[in-house]
Amino acid sequence: MSDSPQNGPILVVIGTRPEAVKLAPVVQELRRRGTREVVVCHSGQHQDLFADAIGSFGLAADVALDTMAAGQSLPALHGRLFTAFGELLERVRPGTMLVQGDTATVAVAGWAAFLSRVEVAHVEAGLRSGDKWQPFPEEVNRRITSVVADWHFAPTPGAVDNLLREHLPASHVVLTGNTVVDALLYLEQQLAGAPPPLGLDPDRPIMLVTAHRRENFGPGLLDICAAVRRIAVAHPALQIVVPVHPNPDVGATVHRELGGLPSVQLTAPLSYRDFVGVMVHATLALSDSGGVQEEGPCIGLPVLVMREVTERPEGVAAGAARLVGTDQTRIVHEVERLLTDPAAYASMAVRRTVYGDGLASARIADILLEGRLMRPAFVPGVA
Numbered sequence: 001m002s003d004s005p006q007n008g009p010i011l012v013v014i015g016t017r018p019e020a021v022k023l024a025p026v027v028q029e030l031r032r033r034g035t036r037e038v039v040v041c042h043s044g045q046h047q048d049l050f051a052d053a054i055g056s057f058g059l060a061a062d063v064a065l066d067t068m069a070a071g072q073s074l075p076a077l078h079g080r081l082f083t084a085f086g087e088l089l090e091r092v093r094p095g096t097m098l099v100q101g102d103t104a105t106v107a108v109a110g111w112a113a114f115l116s117r118v119e120v121a122h123v124e125a126g127l128r129s130g131d132k133w134q135p136f137p138e139e140v141n142r143r144i145t146s147v148v149a150d151w152h153f154a155p156t157p158g159a160v161d162n163l164l165r166e167h168l169p170a171s172h173v174v175l176t177g178n179t180v181v182d183a184l185l186y187l188e189q190q191l192a193g194a195p196p197p198l199g200l201d202p203d204r205p206i207m208l209v210t211a212h213r214r215e216n217f218g219p220g221l222l223d224i225c226a227a228v229r230r231i232a233v234a235h236p237a238l239q240i241v242v243p244v245h246p247n248p249d250v251g252a253t254v255h256r257e258l259g260g261l262p263s264v265q266l267t268a269p270l271s272y273r274d275f276v277g278v279m280v281h282a283t284l285a286l287s288d289s290g291g292v293q294e295e296g297p298c299i300g301l302p303v304l305v306m307r308e309v310t311e312r313p314e315g316v317a318a319g320a321a322r323l324v325g326t327d328q329t330r331i332v333h334e335v336e337r338l339l340t341d342p343a344a345y346a347s348m349a350v351r352r353t354v355y356g357d358g359l360a361s362a363r364i365a366d367i368l369l370e371g372r373l374m375r376p377a378f379v380p381g382v383a
Contacts, residue, residue, distance in 0.1 A: 008095030009037040010368060011118075013085075014061070015045035015105025017053045018180075018291050021272055022123065023100045024057035025182035029361040035369050039092055043081060043105040044068045049246075053272045056187065063088065074137065078108055085112035096368060100124055100179070102142035114148035121368060123179060125152035126159030127311040134309050135290075136214055153364050155179075155294075155355060156314050156380060176363040177378035180294050181356030187276045188299065196281035197274040198241065198265060205238050205283040205339070207231070211254070211306060212245035213288040220326035221250065224306055225257035227331035228286070232263045234332075235339060240264045241278055284338050284345075286324075286331065293321055294355045302348035304334050314354040314380065319347055354380045 012027055014020050030038045040059065042050050044067035054060060065088065067080040085108060089097075097113040099106040100123040113120045122145050132139050146152065152168060154160045155178035163173045196202055211224050232240055242258060244251050244266055258264050270278065279285070279301055285292050288306040296303035297320035304324045305316070315321035324334045338345050357378055366374040 008093055009039050010096045010098055011092050011094035012038060012040045012098045013043060013105060013109040014040065014050065014054070014100070015043040015103045017046045017049035017272065019100045019103060019105065020050050020053035021183050021291070022179045023098070024054050024059055025179055025186060025361040026098070026123065026364050027059055028057060029365045030368065033365060033369055039063065039094070041065065041088060043084070043109070045103065045105055049269055056271065056273045057183070074104065077104055081105060081108040082112055085109050089113065089116045089118060094118055096121055098123065098368070099145065102127070102138035102145070104141065107141040107144045110145045110148045120149045121151040121153065122146065122149040123153045123364065124155050125149065126154040126163040128162045129309050129311040131309055134215055134307070139311070151367060155360070158314060174363065174367055174373065175377040177356030177360040178294055179356070179360045179364070180291060181298050182358050182361045184276060184295050184298055185358045187273060188280055191273070191277055191280060194277065197277040198267065200239055200241070200278070200281065202281055206278065206281055207238055207240045207335070208278050208282045208285040208287070209240060209242045210287040210289045210292060212247060212250050213307065217249050221253050222257065223326045223328045224331065225254060227328035228258060228264065229261065230328065230332050231335050232261045236263055238263060238339070241267065243267050243270045243275065245269065284335070286335065296320060297352040297354055298356070300349045300351040302338055302345065304331065306331065318352050318354045320350065320352050320354065
C-alpha cells in the first residue's frame with residue numbers, strides 16, 4: 001500500500017470490550033482532527049459490554065453486524081465474520097481498516113480487508129508469547145493479523161523487536177505506546193476524588209480478581225477459586241471483588257466455588273468506568289487478563305498474573321507484575337507476601353510508563369492522517 005494517507009473512510013472494526021476500550025481514544029482523536037471520515041463498526045462480539053465500554057467515551061457504533069449465534073464454534077464464528085466483513089467492505093469502501101489486538105474479529109477483518117486490497121492498520125501489534133497455544137487462540141490471531149497488516153502500531157520496544165524479527169518493514173512499524181493507557185488516564189482523571197464503586201470501603205484493602213482465559217478452564221480455574229477462598233478465609237478484612245466473565249464455563253464454576261463467602265463480592269461484568277474505579281482504589285490485582293497486566297503498572301497497582309507465560313513481559317521485567325500461574329499454593333504465597341511485606345509491596349506499587357504515556361492515539365492519528373509522526377516515539381520509563 002502507499003505511504004500516503006488513503007482517501008476513503010477509516011473503518012474502525014471492534015469486537016470485544018477490550019477492543020472498544022483501546023480503540024475509543026483513537027476514534028476520539030481521529031474525529032477531533034476531522035480530516036477523514038471515521039466509521040465505527042461493531043462485529044457483534046460482547047454486545048452489551050461493547051456498548052457500555054465505548055459509551056464511557058461518548059461514542060457508539062455506526063454499523064452493527066449480526067454474527068453471534070448461541071453455542072457456535074470458533075470455526076462457525078469465523079465463517080459468519082468473513083461473510084459479514086466481505087459485505088461490509090463492499091458497502092463502506094474504506095481507504096483504511098483499523099483493528100486492535102488479537103480476537104477473532106481482528107484476524108478475520110484484517111484478512112477480509114487484505115482480500116479486498118484495503119489498507120490494514122493494526123493497533124497493539126507485535127505481542128508474542130512464542131507458544132501458539134498460549135493464549136489460545138489469540139497468539140495465532142495476532143500473528144495472522146501481522147501478516148496482512150500494512151501499518152503495525154507497536155505498544156512497546158519489545159513488540160517492535162518481535163515484528164522486525166519477522167521481517168516486517170521497519171518503515172511501517174511504529175512505536176506508539178499502548179492506547180489502553182490513553183483510555184485509563186482519561187477515566188482516572190474523570191474519577192478523581194470519587195469513592196470506590198460497589199459500596200466498597202476505601203479504608204479497607206481491596207483485591208480485584210479476574211479470570212477468564214480459555215487455557216485456565218477446568219483444573220486451572222478450580223485452583224484459582226481454591227486460592228481465592230483460602231485468601232478470603234485468612235484475611236477477612238480484605239474486600240475481594242470478582243467480576244464474573246459471561247462465559248458460562250467460567251460463571252458456573254466461580255459461583256459454585258466462591259458464592260456465599262462474606263468478603264467476596266461476585267458481580268456481573270462491570271462497566272469500564274466502574275472497573276477503573278475499582279482498580280484505582282485496589283491494593284492488588286489477581287488476574288489472567290492481558291488488559292489488567294497493562295493497566296496495573298500505569299496506576300501503580302501490583303498485578304499477580306495467573307499465567308505461566310505472557311506476551312506482555314515488560315510489566316514483569318519492570319517489577320510491576322509477577323507470573324504466578326494457577327497453582328493455588330503459589331497464588332496464596334504471592335498474595336500473602338504483598339499483604340504482609342511492606343517492602344515487597346512498595347517495590348511493585350510504583351506508577352510506570354512501561355506500556356504508554358497517554359499519547360499513543362495521537363501518534364496513530366499522525367500516521368493515518370498525516371502519513372508521518374508529528375511527535376517523538378514513545379519512550380517507556382517510570383511515571
